[in-house]
Amino acid sequence: SQELEQSPQSLIVQEGKNLTINCTSSKTLYGLYWYKQKYGEGLIFLMMLQKGGEEKSHEKITAKLDEKKQQSSLHITASQPSHAGIYLCGADASNYQLIWGAGTKLIIKP
């Protein structure tokens, strides 16, 4: 079965610094999703990637899918307190369900 590994598990970053979160799959990715979650709240959809080499940006967040479609990265430029939360990657599995990474907890230090 397919598994997603996220790294790091947690990250403490000084406000204004850049950071990267990685998501690695044990199998080829056909749809890779990035979500953000604040504690006790719903998941906010950030971006979806499907094609090898694809890159998408929204405000200060950029997500990439590598050419082999087995790894994705989420990069935040000039981090702000509003970026704090848990970032989850999800992938389409063969049975039309989403499988999830374990999440990366991001803390922004003022």
Next chain:
Amino acid sequence: DTEVTQTPKHLVMGMTNKKSLKCEQHMGHRAMYWYKQKAKKPPELMFVYSYEKLSINESVPSRFSPECPNSSLLNLHLHALQPEDSALYLCASSQDQQVGSEQYFGPGTRLTVT
């Protein structure tokens, strides 16, 4: 509008109570989902409805009973729950149940079973 609404926001119930969670979306999505999320864990899929028909039941105990009255509404009926059922219950919807169809989540219902 990419909003999925859920009510109530918080629910405390005894093990003998019967209650329902509600979810609504007006995006014209034809797939709707119930997830259960425990603290510090990713969401666990419970049920999927596709075109108002139950398409996936992830071996969920019968004390959880889903219902999809129409394409915009999804309910989760709860009866005789156990304390270990306490969790955040998330509803989501997507255009359909296909690869590449991103899911939009509601804010969740925080359920506590006493």
